[in-house]
Amino acid sequence: MKNKIKKTQAPKKHVSKKTQLISTIVAIVLFAVVSVLIDGSSSLMLPKVFNKICIFSIAALSLNLVCGNLGELVLGHGGFVLIGYVVSYLLTNYVIFPALQDSMAMSEIYNVIYNVHGSELHAAGYAIIIGNAIIAALITAVFGYIVGVIVLGRLKGDYLAIVTLGFGLVFVCLVQNLIPNGFTSLNSSSKLTGTPMLFAGFLVLTVFLLTMFIKSRFGRGIIAIREDAIAAESSGIPVNKYKILAFTVSAFFAGLAGGLYCHFGPQTAVQFNQDLSILLLLYIVLGGLGSFTGTLIATPLLEILNSYVLVVLPASFSNNPKIIYGILLICIMLFKNKGIMGTNEFGWDWFYTLLDKIKLFFKRVFKKRKSEVAS
Amino acid sequence: MNKNKKGILKVKKLSIQFGGLKAVDNFNIDIKEGELIGLIGPNGAGKTTLFNLITGVYQPTVGSITLCGQDVTNMNTHKRVLTGIARTFQNIRLFSSMTVLENVMVANNINMHYGLWDTVFHTKKYKQEEKETREKAIRILKIFDLEEYKDDLATSLAYGKQRKLEIARAMMTDAKLLCLDEPAAGMNPSETEELMKTISFIRKEFGITILLIEHDMKLVMGICDWITVINFGKTIACGKPDEIRNNHAVIVAYLGDD
Amino acid sequence: MSQFTTGLVNGVSIGAVFALIALGYTMIYGIVKMINFAHGEFIVVGGFTMYGMNKLLVSKVPLWANATISIITAIVACVVVVLITERLAYRPLRKRDNNRINPLITAIGVSYILYGIFNLIQSSQLKPPAFFPFLETRVDKMIFLLAVTTLCLVLLTLFYQKTKLGIATRAVSENADAAKLMGINNDFTIALTFALAAIMAAISALLFYTYNDTGMKFSDGTLLIGLIPFAAAVVGGIGSLPGAVVGGFIIGMVQEMAAAFGLSKWQVLFIYGILVLVLLLKPSGIVGRKEGEKV
Numbered sequence: 004m005k006n007k008i009k010k011t012q013a014p015k016k017h018v019s020k021k022t023q024l025i026s027t028i029v030a031i032v033l034f035a036v037v038s039v040l041i042d043g044s045s046s047l048m049l050p051k052v053f054n055k056i057c058i059f060s061i062a063a064l065s066l067n068l069v070c071g072n073l074g075e076l077v078l079g080h081g082g083f084v085l086i087g088y089v090v091s092y093l094l095t096n097y098v099i100f101p102a103l104q105d106s107m108a109m110s111e112i113y114n115v116i117y118n119v120h121g122s123e124l125h126a127a128g129y130a131i132i133i134g135n136a137i138i139a140a141l142i143t144a145v146f147g148y149i150v151g152v153i154v155l156g157r158l159k160g161d162y163l164a165i166v167t168l169g170f171g172l173v174f175v176c177l178v179q180n181l182i183p184n185g186f187t188s189l190n191s192s193s194k195l196t197g198t199p200m201l202f203a204g205f206l207v208l209t210v211f212l213l214t215m216f217i218k219s220r221f222g223r224g225i226i227a228i229r230e231d232a233i234a235a236e237s238s239g240i241p242v243n244k245y246k247i248l249a250f251t252v253s254a255f256f257a258g259l260a261g262g263l264y265c266h267f268g269p270q271t272a273v274q275f276n277q278d279l280s281i282l283l284l285l286y287i288v289l290g291g292l293g294s295f296t297g298t299l300i301a302t303p304l305l306e307i308l309n310s311y312v313l314v315v316l317p318a319s320f321s322n323n324p325k326i327i328y329g330i331l332l333i334c335i336m337l338f339k340n341k342g343i344m345g346t347n348e349f350g351w352d353w354f355y356t357l358l359d360k361i362k363l364f365f366k367r368v369f370k371k372r373k374s375e376v377a378s
Numbered sequence: 379m380n381k382n383k384k385g386i387l388k389v390k391k392l393s394i395q396f397g398g399l400k401a402v403d404n405f406n407i408d409i410k411e412g413e414l415i416g417l418i419g420p421n422g423a424g425k426t427t428l429f430n431l432i433t434g435v436y437q438p439t440v441g442s443i444t445l446c447g448q449d450v451t452n453m454n455t456h457k458r459v460l461t462g463i464a465r466t467f468q469n470i471r472l473f474s475s476m477t478v479l480e481n482v483m484v485a486n487n488i489n490m491h492y493g494l495w496d497t498v499f500h501t502k503k504y505k506q507e508e509k510e511t512r513e514k515a516i517r518i519l520k521i522f523d524l525e526e527y528k529d530d531l532a533t534s535l536a537y538g539k540q541r542k543l544e545i546a547r548a549m550m551t552d553a554k555l556l557c558l559d560e561p562a563a564g565m566n567p568s569e570t571e572e573l574m575k576t577i578s579f580i581r582k583e584f585g586i587t588i589l590l591i592e593h594d595m596k597l598v599m600g601i602c603d604w605i606t607v608i609n610f611g612k613t614i615a616c617g618k619p620d621e622i623r624n625n626h627a628v629i630v631a632y633l634g635d636d
Numbered sequence: 637m638s639q640f641t642t643g644l645v646n647g648v649s650i651g652a653v654f655a656l657i658a659l660g661y662t663m664i665y666g667i668v669k670m671i672n673f674a675h676g677e678f679i680v681v682g683g684f685t686m687y688g689m690n691k692l693l694v695s696k697v698p699l700w701a702n703a704t705i706s707i708i709t710a711i712v713a714c715v716v717v718v719l720i721t722e723r724l725a726y727r728p729l730r731k732r733d734n735n736r737i738n739p740l741i742t743a744i745g746v747s748y749i750l751y752g753i754f755n756l757i758q759s760s761q762l763k764p765p766a767f768f769p770f771l772e773t774r775v776d777k778m779i780f781l782l783a784v785t786t787l788c789l790v791l792l793t794l795f796y797q798k799t800k801l802g803i804a805t806r807a808v809s810e811n812a813d814a815a816k817l818m819g820i821n822n823d824f825t826i827a828l829t830f831a832l833a834a835i836m837a838a839i840s841a842l843l844f845y846t847y848n849d850t851g852m853k854f855s856d857g858t859l860l861i862g863l864i865p866f867a868a869a870v871v872g873g874i875g876s877l878p879g880a881v882v883g884g885f886i887i888g889m890v891q892e893m894a895a896a897f898g899l900s901k902w903q904v905l906f907i908y909g910i911l912v913l914v915l916l917l918k919p920s921g922i923v924g925r926k927e928g929e930k931v
Binding site for chain 3: 153
Binding site for chain 2: 212215216219220221223224226227230233234235236237238239240241293
């Protein structure tokens with residue numbers, strides 16, 4: 004068996020904290036500009052795809068925390084996203100709009116939320132969506148905590164994966180049967196649609212919060228548990244507590260994604276069965292288990308594939324994305340099984356080292372040209 | 379044995395049964411502060427099982443374990459670490475995807491108290507505790523001559539240095555009792571020599587009590603205050619290195635009856 | 637028939653089918669510790685092959701010949717597909733990695749590919765071949781299904797207990813390294829187990845479409861058969877042959893009793909609820925044994 008020699012050093016270039024801060028701010032500003040441009044674009048598809056990328060990125064990142072950083076395989080994560088979605092749906096249709104309708108006519112409500120042409124969201128609209136999302140996240144976190152407490156002390160590995168699969172399917176069954184009209188009503192048009200800037204904002208927030216979490220003593224402990232749970236416990240890490248913590252935080256962000264998903268477009272075709280759980284797994288495996296950067300690269304790639312590439316293929320393929328996903332999964336597993344980024348994070352150190360390498364490459368190319376021209 | 383010294387570990391009538399097999403049978407030991415005790419015996423005698431019992435990986439069927447005056451018999455491993463015990467493992471268990479520095483920083487978790495709020499808002503408490511942990515980690519790495527490797531992946535170190543790292547990590551917990559499980563396993567004579575120096579050094583420097591499982595007789599006889607010998611889960615001898623070396627029962631246990 | 641009797645008969649019938657499918661899952665998990673997500677699709681391979689062969693032969697040869705040839709062809713097809721998958725997709729990963737996620741993801745990938753291929757070949761519903769017209773009532777069918785499953789269980793048990801290869805397989809399941817040192821060819825043993833599971837899959841297809849003779853669809857592997865028999869295997873005790881059978885009957889009974897009393901929409905809740913309960917109370921399953929971790 005070939006054994007690649009692992010890298011012993013961190014990337015060669017260490018950029019100063021100031022440069023890191025400036026780079027981060029520039030990146031966020033660029034992202035903000037992109038989202039505003041997308042909002043203003045006339046394409047119907049582009050904002051939807053962008054929104055979906057943001058939402059799915061949040062969901063995938065939340066799964067990566069448990070599967071990648073903690074190292075426990077979870078097969079029913081779609082269930083948590085679903086809880087968030089349902090909370091947001093119930094709040095919108097059974098609490099907020101009825102309350103508003105008590106005092107205002109439907110048309111007046113829309114005037115408060117949207118502007119005259121119905122294309123721009125007003126502060127009230129933003130507030131409703133943000134409120135929904137946060138409440139959805141909190142409630143889902145509670146569910147995550149409960150499931151974690153019940154399950155994590157007793158099971159791990161394959162058994163844990165199977166139990167989470169079971170929970171995911173049970174949630175779907177409950178939603179289908181307890182909510183009047185089940186998924187049909189969940190799929191019907193949402194009364195309130197968010198803007199790309201809103202979803203982009205939540206994505207940036209999620210990335211920040213998760214990164215800070217992973218760099219804290221909690222994150223260190225969680226990664227230590229992944230590497231060697233017994234050594235971690237012998238080093239003073241309360242393994243069970245931290246597993247539950249990881250689960251709860253993961254459920255929080257999954258619920259956030261679900262809550263936002265409810266407001267992602269006028270018509271949502273919601274697939275909350277097994278497929279979503281597996282899809283999210285595919286995203287984080289492609290990007291690299293344990294690497295947030297990887298997820299942030301893989302999710303947009305696959306969503307764009309889904310939305311733009313598949314539709315140009317002959318009908319037999321576009322109705323049937325599964326075959327493409329299957330081939331992709333197998334290829335990743337056989338050839339680059341650590342995913343795009345492996346377990347590496349994309350610190351600014353890496354970025355600038357990469358830039359240096361590119362600069363060096365071009366320098367060599369031009370030197371060659373120069374010497375060829377001279378002779 | 380100096381009766382005025384504080385008792386660190388008291389084990390009474392400890393037994394554990396796996397199905398029909400009594401892996402540890404009526405084990406007793408009384409370790410005082412600052413002592414360096416050896417635990418030896420043939421392979422399969424129950425030494426690692428004993429460690430697992432003391433550190434909380436296994437629960438005993440019978441008996442009690444008292445650590446620094448506290449009854450830890452029913453405590454899980456993490457709580458025992460809080461009470462003051464740390465260990466290393468027969469097969470070195472480092473956190474392979476983490477750097478040397480991170481491996482050591484993880485073990486200071488019991489001394490850190492900031493919460494999620496502090497994490498999200500990078501409060502003073504967060505910054506201070508992180509800074510202190512990092513500095514403490516570097517101090518300990520310096521003591522073990524590992525500071526130059528602090529940003530390298532833990533598993534990229536040479537075997538002897540990995541073992542030192544494991545011990546350094548255990549020291550981060552400010553433990554009062556350090557349990558070393560065959561620290562010299564897989565080492566060549568010069569690495570073993572260095573290990574002996576390291577163990578003697580930390581004993582002096584930190585005033586720590588050490589319980590040591592070993593097969594390397596040179597190491598055991600060389601540094602231990604006294605030695606307990608077990609076979610088939612039972613204590614068969616206990617005394618100073620010289621006494622043990624000439625003890626008939628011990629010789630029989632290792633070499634068989636002639 | 638009363639609701640209870642209907643539920644009982646159907647429960648035992650589908651229970652027998654689930655038991656057989658669960659055997660396939662459990663055999664593979666037992667030896668390579670992998671959840672073969674693609675097993676449902678392998679069953680559909682058997683189903684489609686039988687259908688195709690049957691269509692070819694139906695008016696040309698007597699029924700008994702048709703049935704025999706179709707079933708054998710299905711078995712061959714399943715074994716071929718499974719062995720190719722094992723060789724190309726599962727084995728390289730087994731050699732290279734030692735985590736649990738990768739083989740699982742590969743199995744999911746394989747199931748997706750097969751699903752897609754079936755969808756491409758035949759997206760509309762087919763009528764399953766009727767090989768056993770002498771089975772007229774539900775009770776007749778139940779007895780037949782029980783008989784076949786029992787036969788398979790007996791043969792498998794004999795294989796594992798009495799034959800050299802079977803014992804070798806158990807050795808590899810317990811401790812692969814030790815088995816290698818004893819001169820057992822692990823790769824061959826594992827491939828053999830997969831082949832056996834493939835045979836089980838083909839027979840499962842036969843039984844499934846005898847019970848469920850209304851229609852055969854490309855999506856059956858995932859939507860209809862899917863992971864329910866796997867849940868049954870876990871409930872009984874994954875890795876244990878009798879466990880798979882016990883689990884199969886329990887889950888089959890739960891599913892059909894629920895249907896008989898008009899609670900079909902809660903089936904998922906009952907089935908996976910039982911799964912979760914069993915895993916929490918006795919993770920090794922109803923029949924299974926405990927395994928500890930060495931420190």
